Amino acid sequence: MATPTPHSAPAGGLRERKKQRTHDALIRAALELFTEQGYEATTVDEIAEAVDVSQRTFFRYFANKEDVTFAVQEMVEARFLEELSARPAAEAPLTALRSAVTVAWDDIGSAIESVIPVELYMRTYQMIESTPALVAAHLRRSVELEAQLARLIARRERLDVDADPRPRVLVAAFSGVMRAAGKVWSEGEDWSVSSIRELTMSYLDHIGPAIEGDWRTRSQSQSQSR
Amino acid sequence: MATPTPHSAPAGGLRERKKQRTHDALIRAALELFTEQGYEATTVDEIAEAVDVSQRTFFRYFANKEDVTFAVQEMVEARFLEELSARPAAEAPLTALRSAVTVAWDDIGSAIESVIPVELYMRTYQMIESTPALVAAHLRRSVELEAQLARLIARRERLDVDADPRPRVLVAAFSGVMRAAGKVWSEGEDWSVSSIRELTMSYLDHIGPAIEGDWRTRSQSQSQSR
DNA sequence: GAGGATAATGACAGCCACTGACAGTTGACA
DNA sequence: TGTCAACTGTCAGTGGCTGTCATTATCCTC
Numbered sequence: 001m002a003t004p005t006p007h008s009a010p011a012g013g014l015r016e017r018k019k020q021r022t023h024d025a026l027i028r029a030a031l032e033l034f035t036e037q038g039y040e041a042t043t044v045d046e047i048a049e050a051v052d053v054s055q056r057t058f059f060r061y062f063a064n065k066e067d068v069t070f071a072v073q074e075m076v077e078a079r080f081l082e083e084l085s086a087r088p089a090a091e092a093p094l095t096a097l098r099s100a101v102t103v104a105w106d107d108i109g110s111a112i113e114s115v116i117p118v119e120l121y122m123r124t125y126q127m128i129e130s131t132p133a134l135v136a137a138h139l140r141r142s143v144e145l146e147a148q149l150a151r152l153i154a155r156r157e158r159l160d161v162d163a164d165p166r167p168r169v170l171v172a173a174f175s176g177v178m179r180a181a182g183k184v185w186s187e188g189e190d191w192s193v194s195s196i197r198e199l200t201m202s203y204l205d206h207i208g209p210a211i212e213g214d215w216r217t218r219s220q221s222q223s224q225s226r
Numbered sequence: 227m228a229t230p231t232p233h234s235a236p237a238g239g240l241r242e243r244k245k246q247r248t249h250d251a252l253i254r255a256a257l258e259l260f261t262e263q264g265y266e267a268t269t270v271d272e273i274a275e276a277v278d279v280s281q282r283t284f285f286r287y288f289a290n291k292e293d294v295t296f297a298v299q300e301m302v303e304a305r306f307l308e309e310l311s312a313r314p315a316a317e318a319p320l321t322a323l324r325s326a327v328t329v330a331w332d333d334i335g336s337a338i339e340s341v342i343p344v345e346l347y348m349r350t351y352q353m354i355e356s357t358p359a360l361v362a363a364h365l366r367r368s369v370e371l372e373a374q375l376a377r378l379i380a381r382r383e384r385l386d387v388d389a390d391p392r393p394r395v396l397v398a399a400f401s402g403v404m405r406a407a408g409k410v411w412s413e414g415e416d417w418s419v420s421s422i423r424e425l426t427m428s429y430l431d432h433i434g435p436a437i438e439g440d441w442r443t444r445s446q447s448q449s450q451s452r
Numbered sequence: 453g454a455g456g457a458t459a460a461t462g463a464c465a466g467c468c469a470c471t472g473a474c475a476g477t478t479g480a481c482a
Numbered sequence: 483t484g485t486c487a488a489c490t491g492t493c494a495g496t497g498g499c500t501g502t503c504a505t506t507a508t509c510c511t512c
Contacts, residue, residue: 013508013509014507014508014509015459015460015507015508015509018460018507018508019460022460043496043497043498044497044498044499045497053461053462054461054462054463055462055498055499056461056462056463056464056499056500057460057461057462059498059499059500060460060461063499064498064499065498065499132366135366135369136362136363136365136366137362139362139365139366139368139369140358140361140362140365142365143361143365143405165406165410165428165429165432166432166435168406168410169402169403169406169429169432169433171402172399172402172403172405172406173398173399173402173403173433174402175402176395176397176398176399176400176401176402177395177398177399179369179398180391180394180395180398184391184394202391203391203395206391206392206395207395207399209392239479239480240479240480241478241479241480241488241489244478244479244489245488245489269467269468269469270468270469270470271468279490279491280490280491280492281469281470281491282470282471282490282491282492282493283489283490283491285469285470285471286489286490289470290469290470291469291470
């Protein structure tokens, strides 16, 4: 269903291209169905049928129902990691993380547009946050990402991840804050990219001050009422 | 299998006690089987059979296979929350969290001994950390706990969780650090309670300093090589 | 451009987690 | 002791996921 529209000539032979098309079509169909009628209410058979392949074929492309849900997310993460690696060594660790996030959000469109529209990605994100089974999967994936981040940060700072706990500690705090921002965004009403971008940034700004002890001298905090 | 040994007279009538016994027996059987032969390699039928009830009955006690895995964990968390609520208002937020953790670890025995030996709990913890499906579930549960913690902290500090991001940010960072410690412990060789207790404390000590920028002036860090 | 090697797919059977429905059993309590 | 309500077992069925094998489609070589 729907013309695949091969933008620029995709690499590889016919076999390769066909595979890519089925792969992307499965993602599109799955996310469309998930966001419309819910994750659990959608069966793998439905997805397969929408793309006109057998259920068995679906499982040859994706190890399980969860995997197809996070396929796009994975592309975004790859972009983020790439950007982080490219940050100048002079930047402080937290600053580098923050900058990489900024860049990742800024060109999310170009990173995924060949597969799905950004708007569907945003809707998917919201659906994930409101589906317990997917929240769990999302978190597990985050933890795996954290491990990579910690290694990257450690390398930048010429530290040994196993000998010095600081990279892991920083990354854990960073990720926690990112998740908190994502959750608040998903419960809000502004589903735009800029919205989550701004929210993320402001949350990151609190990471330092929030550790200190005397909160009774209320210094800042913008209203985040939902 | 095995005598249930009702220590002190458990409350309620016979029906109540019988239910409690089945409940605990299912947990024991499940954790024993999981830690011996692996989570995925153990079927619900096996667990039910070990306790001599039908599979259907298992699902009347636990919503799913995951739930039985975390039943004990839940008791420990309840203990932790209780302790946090009891901390004096004068303590700084992070200090209160840290103290509550200390206490929780200190009397973990008394909290769970009526159901399983601490040693089995420790083995279960390791199994969870090395089983992807359970890691995911564990994380989702952590997030739910975080929400409660944030509310508690906000109350202590007389803040509105929805208006001021700091409680959530602090708790996110705290939880991230706790998880990092738990993971490192599970990959190590010392399976004792004191071991994870110490590791947790030392990780928490890094939460402040790790945020700062200049890591090249290596100040501390004990060897955590595995 | 025919034909064999190889990769992708479909069809089918089967396992396991989980659920709904209904009937049988057992503890609670008048 | 009899009645009610709670608890349990049995059975049938759904959906995620896997192994196997025959079939189809692309690729590559001559």
